[in-house]
Amino acid sequence: MPYPDRFYPVVDSVAWVARLALLGVGTIQLRAKELNDADALQIVRDALEVIKGTPARLVVNDYWRAAIAAGAKHLHLGQEDLAEADLKAIRNAGLTLGVSTHDDEELETALRVKPDYVALGPIFPTTLKSMRFAPQGIPKITEWKKRIGNIPLVAIGGIKLEHAAEIFKAGADSIAVVSDVTQNADPDARVRAWLQYQPEAA
Template sequence: MPYPDRFYPVVDSLAWVARLVAQGVGTLQLRVKELDDSQALQLVTDALALVKDTPTRLVINDYWRAAIVAGAQHLHLGQEDLADADLTEIRNAGLTLGLSTHDDAELETALAARPDYIALGPIFPTTLKSMRFAPQGIAKISEWKKRVGTIPLVAIGGIKLEQAAEIFAAGADSIAVVSDVTQNPDPDARVRAWLDHVAAAA
């Protein structure tokens, strides 16, 4: 099974983790900001319990120390988090590592860390958080895929299911999805549609 899966939802609560695990999502990321160390450890521990004995791979965003202590297997870091992280400790713990990138300088930084995947974004405008980077557009996916080579490239930022075929055709190996699931009027149906789409294209 490729990692991360071609459909890669990013959610912000244990309730969402449980909901997506129940639907058979292969890879999902838990991204919750502004937690202290004890809160982070509790969250990661509880989330790992939800995916135990399921096929779902849980990626922990940011809290690398909690991920190591709780026995997580997968980690994602933004550039700010990467600057504060101990990559040797992360690797020694056996964690896979995904990294966010938004421009050429960040890509160079990410490649130097030898990650298991690289995320590029935002592809389209996103309302979820204020971005200091302009939308990259689909053409940038093809350019960056040539540069990262065999490292999986994850496209993120404002992507909807209707754009998935074009994103994959441009060279993305995976699409990280946030609002198209979490803000959808029928999230469960949307998840099923995504899963059907990537299964049909496989």
């Protein structure tokens, strides 16, 4: 099974992780903000517990200490967290590592740590958080993919299922999805549609 899966939802609670895992989602990122160390450890442990017996793989966003302590297998870091993280401890714990990038400098920083995947965003305008970076646009996906070669490229930021064909055609290996699931009127149906989506052969 490729990692990360083509459909890669990002959610902020254990309830969402459980819901997605039961629907058959293969890669789920838990991105809960502003937690102290104890709460971070608890939420990671709880999330790992709810995916037991499912095919889901949990990716912990930012809380690398909690990921190591809880025995998680997958980690995602933004640039600020990457700068402060103990990369040796992360690798020694056997964690895979995905890294967010928004510009050329951040891509260089990411590639230096030999990531398991690189995320590029935001592809489109996003309402979820105020972004310091302008939308990248689809052509940037093709450029980034040429530069990173065999490393999987995850596109993120304002992407809906209706965009999937052009995103994959541009070179993305995976699409990270937030609001298209969590703010959808029928999230379960939307998840099933994503899971059933088959990119056209290039």
